[in-house]
Amino acid sequence: MAGTLTVATKELKDQFGSKRFLILFGFMVLLSALAAYQGVDYIKNNTNASFNYIFSGARMSFSFNQIMVMFGPILGMALGFDAINKERTTGTLSVLLGQPIYRDSVVNGKFLAGAAALATLSTGTIAIMCGITIPLLGFAPTLAELSKILVLATVTIVYLVFWLSLGMLFSVVAKKTSTSILFSIATWMFFAIVLSILASAVANALVPMQSADVIVSGSEEGPRFQMTEEFREAMTRRSTIQSTILRISPTEIYENIINDVLGVAGGFGGMGSMGPQGFERTMSLTEALAANWANIAALTVGLVICFAASYMMFLRSEIRPGD
Amino acid sequence: MTEYIVETSKLTKMYGDFTAVNELDLEVEKGEIFGFLGPNGAGKTTTVLMLMGLSVPTSGTAVVGGFDIVEQSREVRTVASILPEYSSLYGDLTAFQNLDYIGQLNDMPREERENRIHELLEIVSMSEWADMKYESFSRGMKQRVGIASTMMKNPKIVFLDEPTLGLDPIGTLDIRKLILSLREEQGLTVVMTSHLLHEVKMTCDRIGILNRGKLVLKETMRNLNQTMTGGEDRRVEFRLTEVTPDLIRDLESLDSVKSVTQNADSLYVYNGAESDAEVSRTITRHGSTILMMKPKEYTLEEIFMKYYREAN
Numbered sequence: 001m002a003g004t005l006t007v008a009t010k011e012l013k014d015q016f017g018s019k020r021f022l023i024l025f026g027f028m029v030l031l032s033a034l035a036a037y038q039g040v041d042y043i044k045n046n047t048n049a050s051f052n053y054i055f056s057g058a059r060m061s062f063s064f065n066q067i068m069v070m071f072g073p074i075l076g077m078a079l080g081f082d083a084i085n086k087e088r089t090t091g092t093l094s095v096l097l098g099q100p101i102y103r104d105s106v107v108n109g110k111f112l113a114g115a116a117a118l119a120t121l122s123t124g125t126i127a128i129m130c131g132i133t134i135p136l137l138g139f140a141p142t143l144a145e146l147s148k149i150l151v152l153a154t155v156t157i158v159y160l161v162f163w164l165s166l167g168m169l170f171s172v173v174a175k176k177t178s179t180s181i182l183f184s185i186a187t188w189m190f191f192a193i194v195l196s197i198l199a200s201a202v203a204n205a206l207v208p209m210q211s212a213d214v215i216v217s218g219s220e221e222g223p224r225f226q227m228t229e230e231f232r233e234a235m236t237r238r239s240t241i242q243s244t245i246l247r248i249s250p251t252e253i254y255e256n257i258i259n260d261v262l263g264v265a266g267g268f269g270g271m272g273s274m275g276p277q278g279f280e281r282t283m284s285l286t287e288a289l290a291a292n293w294a295n296i297a298a299l300t301v302g303l304v305i306c307f308a309a310s311y312m313m314f315l316r317s318e319i320r321p322g323d
Numbered sequence: 324m325t326e327y328i329v330e331t332s333k334l335t336k337m338y339g340d341f342t343a344v345n346e347l348d349l350e351v352e353k354g355e356i357f358g359f360l361g362p363n364g365a366g367k368t369t370t371v372l373m374l375m376g377l378s379v380p381t382s383g384t385a386v387v388g389g390f391d392i393v394e395q396s397r398e399v400r401t402v403a404s405i406l407p408e409y410s411s412l413y414g415d416l417t418a419f420q421n422l423d424y425i426g427q428l429n430d431m432p433r434e435e436r437e438n439r440i441h442e443l444l445e446i447v448s449m450s451e452w453a454d455m456k457y458e459s460f461s462r463g464m465k466q467r468v469g470i471a472s473t474m475m476k477n478p479k480i481v482f483l484d485e486p487t488l489g490l491d492p493i494g495t496l497d498i499r500k501l502i503l504s505l506r507e508e509q510g511l512t513v514v515m516t517s518h519l520l521h522e523v524k525m526t527c528d529r530i531g532i533l534n535r536g537k538l539v540l541k542e543t544m545r546n547l548n549q550t551m552t553g554g555e556d557r558r559v560e561f562r563l564t565e566v567t568p569d570l571i572r573d574l575e576s577l578d579s580v581k582s583v584t585q586n587a588d589s590l591y592v593y594n595g596a597e598s599d600a601e602v603s604r605t606i607t608r609h610g611s612t613i614l615m616m617k618p619k620e621y622t623l624e625e626i627f628m629k630y631y632r633e634a635n
Contacts (some may be wrong), residue, residue: 006427014415091411095472097377098407099428100400319340319377321368321408 003101007109008116015079015117019093024075028067028125035063036129037096040136051141052148054133055126056262064129065258068156069251073191075121076163077184079114082177084314089176093323107311111168118160123153127244148285151261159254165306172310172317191249203238250302253295260288326353328480328512329374334383336369338538343369345536346383351480352512358523359516360535360542361627367516368408370533371482372391374514375405388479401429404473406485409515411465417470418449421457422475424518429476436475443471447501463494470501480512481505496557499526500557520622524548530625541628547626559599561590563614570609577601 015021039054046053057063084107087093097103126149141149167184174180209231246252260283283291285288329351336344344366353356359367372378374387376396385392388402396438412421419440425435444450447467452460457468467485473481483502487495503526505511517523523530523544530547532540541549566585574583579598584591592602595619 002430003428006424010424010427017415047362085543090414091409092413094377094405094407095410095425098375098400098405099425100476101395102397102432104632181440185567186450316380321372323409 003099003105004108004112007096007101007105008112011110011113012116013114016120018076021117021121023265024078025121025124028071028075028121029128031067031071031168032064032125032129033132033192035067036133036135038062040133043137045073050139050263051139051145052152054129055149055152056259064126065255065262068159069255069260070192070252072160073163073183074119076160077167077170077188079117080110080164080167081170081180081184083110083114084171084310085174085177085180086171087117088323092323097319103315104294104311105170109231111165114164114168115157115161117165119157121229122156122160126153126156132155143276144285147264148288151285152258155254155257155296157168158296158303159250159258162250162303162306165220165303167308169306172313191251195205195246195249196242199242200238202245203241206241207234207238209234209238211316232277253298256315257288257292257299260292261285263288321322324497327351327388328353329385329514331374331385332383333601334370334373334385335381336366336378342536344373344380347533347536347538349430349531349538352368353479353512353526354506356502356508356513356515356526358527358530359514359533360518360520360523360530361516363520364626365518366536368484369534371405371408371514371516372407373448374399375403376400377484399417401476402479403482404472404476404480405482406466406469406486407482408488410469410484411471412457412468415456417454417456418444418471419453419461421468422472423568425472425475431475432468439475439477442472444468446474446504447471448497450584461494463490463497465496466494467488467501470498470505474505474509474511478511480514483513483515486515487515487517502526504543519628532630534627539627557593557595558575558619559592559594559602560615560617561592561613562595562608563590563611563613565609565611566590567609567611570611573605573609574602577605609617 016052035057036054042057043049043051043053047306055064057066061145084093087096096106108154130141130149168181170175170183174183289296325348326365331347331349333342334347334349335342347366347370349370361367363576369378373380374392375389376392376399379393387399390396390398390402392399407431413424422435422440424444431439432557440453441450443629447470449464449467449471452579457465460468470481470483470486473506483557486502487498490498502513506513515523515526523573527544528542529543530574540547571583571585571588571590574580574592577594577598579595580602581593583593594602599616603613
């Protein structure tokens, strides 16, 4: 345990002192501050809107949770992708492991330091958002809203730490940092772009549709589209298949949880952003958590699996000449 | 009775089908400097990594400082230190911070750490640069800080893997002096690996030669020098002011001289060490003067080709 804390302290100092962390943190603060500012605008125009619209952004796609969905994987993996293999390639690993510590201290210490850095990053960003908006709005969040913000922070940390542990897994699997950074970028691209395209392609292939399902009839006001019952049914089946496939995506899971917690039902493009009725359908925190316990469990399990895999692989890996 | 700090028994390491270290039996005495010699890829580094408990042997056992390298690998690392080849400390930390981190990993209290760091940086002549980043150091300075880092835990034995590799002559000399002084002043046992015979000649008491994972020779440096320069292959090179056919005939007629050959300016006399005096007297008698007399230097390759052939 002493070894773990020593490694963690040193790694945390490294993280906080690194340009990488400062740039990511600065980038997050900048984007989030802009999002919060737009949220303030929205709340001022909708007097009964909740304080938490500074995070969810309502009708705007540019919001804290959208930023996290988009850049969360990069934030998490950036702090972990070279955790182990950088020490291997620079030759510090054998010096480190030449000390009387157990090998798991190294993985645990690095993981703890990365998690602490990400926790600082996300709570720091959220705190700064509140700090900017409270004076602008002239009111603070209520207790219920505050508890939602705390859940938002916690879920965000779990989500980011999941990506951290995946990044660390890459750093154990790949011998070179150039390989693990490619793994990380490919993973990010897959979940950010490829998976949704893939999901709709699969849905389209499984549920073929003929154009005859849509009846177009002309009238004086112009062409009218009328959907047949079959068409409507096929559309529903397609979207079910799509959303089922998307459920394997951690970003999708995170988005679902956060949308429910912050009270944007359906998320961007869904119900919540359709009109002013959106915030009237806000779930309570308990309702949101009850609806999402499986999602939260999925994120946590994913985190544990990635961490356990890197832990096992690192403990079994050989220190070879040159490490 | 000699006290052994390292004892291995049939220590073997396989990487798949490849045998990196093959049934190694080795003892290192307390307080000696042991040179572990062999060509690249002979298994020196693998052996050292196993002895530090960093790599698990496929079979065989070894005890370092009284601890079993498999069952008590953590304890081994409390008494043994390693400076691995191509190793590095943390580039973005200063010399002081690097040593401090290693001290922390060894559970040393702050005050003890600081005293030890100052003492060690003094020994390796790096006190002036204590607060400079490791990455800004030259290779020689890095190696000196590296040696200081191995001394942090106050070890009984230090494994130095190719400690002078890539150093300039001054750096090499510094490291050599440092190794000898650490043994003198701190009573340290040192195992150093090298692929250069002359390198270990300068520092080591005893050497072991490893080839393809097999130990082909274990010998004290003194005995080795004797066998190599006094054995049947002994040859002395002479540079003389004048060489006459008479002189060569007379030299060849000496009992202990096996043969004499002449090549350009040099005269090669194959003889036993005991007849050196007689050979030089004969030369002087013929009115020639000896400008240079040099027994043949053996290279690592020649030595272990000889022992390798014998071992097979």
